[in-house]
Amino acid sequence: MMNSYGTRKLLNHGSLLLTCWALGACTVADGSHEEEELVDTAELALTQQETVFGFENVADWTASSGIVSSSTIHSEGTAALGLRNFTYSELTSTALSNLSGVTDELALDIRLPASPSWGQLQVYVSSTTLGLNNTWVGQASLQGLPANTWNTLTFAVPSTVQSALQQSYSDLRIKLTINAPLSSTDTIVDRLHFVGGTSTPACGQGSPYTLNVTTLPGFDQSILEDMQCTFYAVYPLLVQRFNTAAPTSVGMIITDDPGVAWASGGNTYYNRQGRLDNPEDTDVVVHEIMHVVQGGYSGVVPGWIIEGTADYVRDAYGLNNTAAGWSIPSGWTYGAHYLFGYGDAAAFFKWIDATYRVGQAPVVDALDDILRAGTYSSQTWVNLTGFTVEALWQQYSNNQAPLPATSGITVYENAGFGGRAVVLDRGQYNVSDLGAHAVGNDWISSIQVPAGYTVTVYPHSPFSGTPTVFTANASSLGTLDDQISSIVVQ
Structure with a gap:
């Protein structure tokens, strides 16, 4: 997993x-x-996807009926695909490999010779590799769209199809079926693309x-x-x-x-x-x-x-x-x-590599193997x-790092005394002091205060802002949660 x-x-x-x-x-x-x-x-x-999706070469598409031609009227690139003398036609692409920029929405530009009283365009995909056989993607109505101007049709890609198209394949074909009134003037399509995607x-x-x-x-x-x-x-x-x-x-x-x-x-x-x-x-x-x-x-x-x-x-x-x-x-x-x-x-x-791993695999490679095997423990470093x-x-x-404290207050990264814990002995800790003890700036979410200790926390470093004093455990810090930058432990 x-x-x-x-x-x-x-x-x-x-x-x-x-x-x-x-x-x-x-x-x-x-x-x-x-x-x-x-x-x-x-x-x-241009990539294959850009060429086919952009209808730059009409040879990349075959039509089941009607007359196909390359159109100089285009919404992007240098050409588009024109189709005339049909009432129903299936435009099928050449085989495509590994589409990029796949999203949950597909779009297509279409330019109609007249505003139709009826009509629709549907999109299907097929790939033996992906187990897709004329799988329906979506449908858009052409009814009432204005003539002689570009209209953008959009199709919500089913999640199963989207997931499939993000896999590896080399046999994907896209089919556009167009149902529209007969015309001897081209219906033009261009700029098939995934909305928000890129090639x-x-x-x-x-x-x-x-x-x-x-x-x-x-x-x-x-x-x-x-x-x-x-x-x-x-x-x-x-x-x-x-x-x-x-x-x-x-x-x-x-x-x-x-x-x-x-x-x-x-x-x-x-x-x-x-x-x-x-x-x-x-x-x-x-x-x-x-x-x-x-x-x-x-x-x-x-x-x-x-x-x-x-x-x-x-x-x-x-x-x-x-x-x-x-x-x-x-x-x-x-x-x-x-x-x-x-x-x-x-x-x-x-x-570590330079000091203890000369002639051996770098420590990150060794750790990768160990984590992948699920065998990491504190003994790993030994x-x-x-x-x-x-x-x-x-x-x-060079023995300058502070040693972990063995007694004192305990600060936690999560409320309810959860997550990683660090013990701090009596002393003053600005943001660098806390960092040296593995306490991040604005990291503390709960504090355990043993009897006899007083803790004063500050929202800024060094020791500035309104102080808050704790003499007992605080399982949550309210507005101070992840807002502590310096501490005094007495």
């Missing part, structure tokens, strides 16, 4: 940790835009992997093509290295949902404004598609390893990290912690390096 990364999208430093695996894998990275030459090349060559750029032609793209009106096409080309360049490498059973069909969805980017099952999601604000950040795709490759883990699956590995992979395979101003830390810094995942964990993994993960972290920090 494919694991899901996808509901927790708004992140702060340390907010994922172990719960990210259950709630959603996300990224907080910014970065990259491919060279313009790549975009120019993609714009020059494969030249960089993806011939790829064994299908990228199903769903975008939003007005999204920058050059950014989208760079994101697509990043997928086609990197995804095969990740599949080969980590998981040859990874999905061959992946979704790339531009959305207005809040967050930066995240993955769920075989789909990756990217906030539209986030991409427009950071046009160079196309390597965010590398992080998210690694989550798709990671699907299939079982047993104990620490979220910090998931996110750290994804940033490790982005660091290794990203196409434009430098131009995007993105990098992982060069070493340990106070306030960092491996449990925060992302760059903190990625840099830690690189240090088996891989000879040391516990805490001992490794101390070495990595």
Whole structure:
């Protein structure tokens, strides 16, 4: 079963940790835009899907009746398909392979020679590979549509058909049946397309992997093509290295949902404004598609390893990290912690490779195998390096990282004393101090206060904003939930 990364999208430093695996894998990275030459090349060559869906070559369609011709009147491209002298005709496409940009709505432009008093157009699909035999997609009425102007017909694609079309095949045929009054003047059709979808750029032609793209009106096409080309360049490498059973069909969805980017099952999601604000950040795709490759883990699956590995992979395979101003830390810094995942964990993994894995598989590869086998435990680190993960972290920090406290108050990431817990001894903790103890900024949701302790929390760091004092357990924090940035423990 494919694991899901996808509901927790708004992140702060340390907010994922172990719960990210259950709630959603996300990224907080910014970065990259491919060279313009790549975009120019993609714009020059029409894909098979674009050619057939655009009716650029009438030889790609056969008609059961009527006279077919290429029309210079078109709604896009350089040509459209004209059909005359019929009352009923079936237009059937040539065989198509692996459609991209499949969505739940199909649309077609039609130009009628006269406003008909009756008529309809239906869409069917067939593919032996997919088990589709003249399968009905939808129907639209032609009655009363204005003549000699373009009308756009829309069809709600059944979910079963949509799912099928997102698979791999090379024998798909689309059939348009047109029922309309007889005319010696052309009925013209053009621009068959999935609403919100986009076709494969030249960089993806011939790829064994299908990228199903769903975008939003007005999204920058050059950014989208760079994101697509990043997928086609990197995804095969990740599949080969980590998981040859990874999905061959992946979704790339531009959305207005809040967050930066995240993955769920075989789909990756990217906030539209986030991409427009950071046009160079196309390597965010590398992080998210690694989550798709990671699907299939079982047993104990620490979220910090998931996110750290994804940033490790982005660091290794990203196409434009430098131009995007993105990098992982060069070493340990106070306030960092491996449990925060992302760059903190990625840099830690690189240090482990250089210190304890020379001549062996990198630690992320070893962890991938272990997580896929469902055998991860705290002993894993001893088996891989000879040391516990805490001992490794101390070495990595040159013994500067604070040691875990054994007594004091306990802060929790979830209300009701749930989720990961951190013990804090008496002392003052600003945001960096909390981070060094693996407590993220705006992370705390409940607090246990033993007898004899007093806890003062502040919404800002260092120790600013209205303080709140606790002398007993607080299973929920009300308006302070995920709003604490510094603490004094007495």
